[in-house]
Amino acid sequence: MNASSILVVDDEPDIRSLVQEILEDEDYEVQSAADAAEARQALRTRRPDLILLDIWMPDTDGISLLKEWAESGGLPCPVVMMSGHGSVESAVEATRLGAYDFVEKPLSLAKLLLVVERALEADRLERENRGLRANSEGVDEPVGQSGLMQDLRAQARRIAGHNTWVLITGEAGSGKRNFARYLHQNSPRSTRPFVEVAAGSLTGGSAAAELFGSEQDGRVSYGRLEQANHGTLFIDEVADLDMGAQVRLLSALTGQKFHRVGGADPVAVDVRVLAATRTDLEAEVRAGNFREDLYYHLNVVPLRIPALREHPEDIPELLDFYLERFVSREKLPRRRFSDAALSRLRGHPWPGNVRELKNLVQRLLILGEGEEIGVDELDGAMGSGAGTPVDARAMPFDQPLREAREDFERMYLQHQLREAGGSVGELAKLAGMERTHLYRKLKALGIDPHDF
Structure with a gap:
């Protein structure tokens, strides 16, 4: 390296x-x-x-x-x-x-x-x-002793040793970001930077500067590409890239050089690209929404992350892992699931996958009482649904206008995110907002699209 x-x-x-x-x-x-x-x-x-x-x-x-x-x-x-x-x-x-x-x-x-x-x-x-x-939910090694997960970890370790681009696919919440980190940590680039960028944020006037950096009055601002130099660039939800960003990114990564915004001289860069998507990129290529040449560059080595319902035998181990994690890291009270509750969880379809399970465990530890988690408590917690806002109730009128406006915006965007299935691109259409501004708004309100 x-x-x-x-x-x-x-x-x-x-x-x-x-x-x-x-x-x-x-x-x-x-x-x-x-x-x-x-x-x-x-x-x-x-x-x-x-x-x-x-x-x-x-x-x-x-x-x-x-x-x-x-x-x-x-x-x-x-x-x-x-x-x-x-x-x-x-x-x-x-x-x-x-x-x-x-x-x-x-x-x-x-x-x-x-x-x-x-x-x-x-x-x-x-x-x-x-x-x-920034990724406190991540783990060093994806959890699960099922044959499916053992084979997947072995495949990831084999891929990690090479310098090829990797396209990580899977449903929302299945652990794509976690596997990206696992690939990086097991690669020859592990001591170099791992830099994440949300593809949906690379739109609008400031997008080029965020990715490529800028030069103005002799001063240099380094973008995400240079921050990842000699390391790994992880592009989350790559299908959200608009056509302009796809062209610029492909040119920079295949040519291993680019120009900063306002800069005259080319900058050399050496990064490994890992991209994740919940979208069928082949269908996006056929529809004309995604460049075919970029798709084939990204899809050199595909890595599919299975939905949790495909390996339900790992559910008890995942529950134990997150119970211990929240007890040790957030000092939450130690609790355990009853046999009936465990049986109910094994049969749950888990539409939100591992993230839904993790959020459920955290919610039960924060809101529940007693050492044992029974079926009734479990049904009540699961009925609220992953991503349901805590304050989804009548708006209080006994607070300043600014706080009331923030509460409304938070509730509105959480509702629209659920309608959009967690896709910021779809949320931008529903809310009628430009995506770069939308990402800033979500960050300011403490909303993580990954929770939806």
Whole structure:
């Protein structure tokens, strides 16, 4: 897998040369820049994994450059400051602006290598933690000891070792995102980024900048493609891509280069694509809604995730898994299902699949009482249905207008999402809203389309 890339910014040629030589001996890819202008150009060419930045430089000092990056959308990667004339004030200011560490000159190469290693590892762990926080329902290994699930995990591990694109299909809630993470974690790219993008959000004026990044007044914003460089890009509900986004994405991924919005120079990119859909893409191709060439690129290796009703023997293990998960992670009271309740759950059709089961367990632990979950309580909880809003009742009038409006919007969008089967594309049509704005609205109201 590709080595980590490091940008060394220092106005002293001997130091640049020495640091570059040492880092390359450790199998890092190294770029160098003599001043702030060259550093800016290097960032336009490629997003590094780490920057070593000298404080004292002739045109723009390192603290000013660090501040410029911090104020233009955040630091592009971990930054380690270097200085032979450092002061406590400089170190404090660099830390305040987000620098990972501060090393003094003359450089101790052993210490520098240790700091570099720790900075890269800390960044990797932070990316993993962000992914876990954003996907707290995910699991490292899909649960189930049925023959169907064992074969599926084995197939996923075989696929993971190759660099091919994968099209993951299955019903809503069946675990497509979880298998995408499982593929990434078992691949040679596992230490590199796993970046998710909802296909429905890649429409409208800001979509190109979100995916490809932008350049304006010499400042660079990195899009999802560059964030996933050398790692995995997961495109959720890929059928929601409009034709314009399909063309741009296919061109970038097949050519392994693209232009940022407002940028003049091409940017090289190396990503593995995993795409998920609940839609029959072949039918979408025949209907003229999805490009045939993009479909065949995505469908190099298909991976179908079965509905839960196809492996009901895994239901007890899934129930135990989520019971333990909510007890340990959310400190909810420990409860157990009665034999009659377990029998009822084995015969349930599970239209919402594993996500419906997970939501049911969480609801029973939050709202129920007593150690045992019986059939009557189970029937009451299941009658509310996965995705039913807690506040689906008469609107209260004893609250400020803003809160009442938010409550109504939340109830309205939840209702329409159920009508749309969880499809944001269909929701946009029902609500008469542009999809990019709709995604922002759903996020602001705390609504996850995956729950529907």
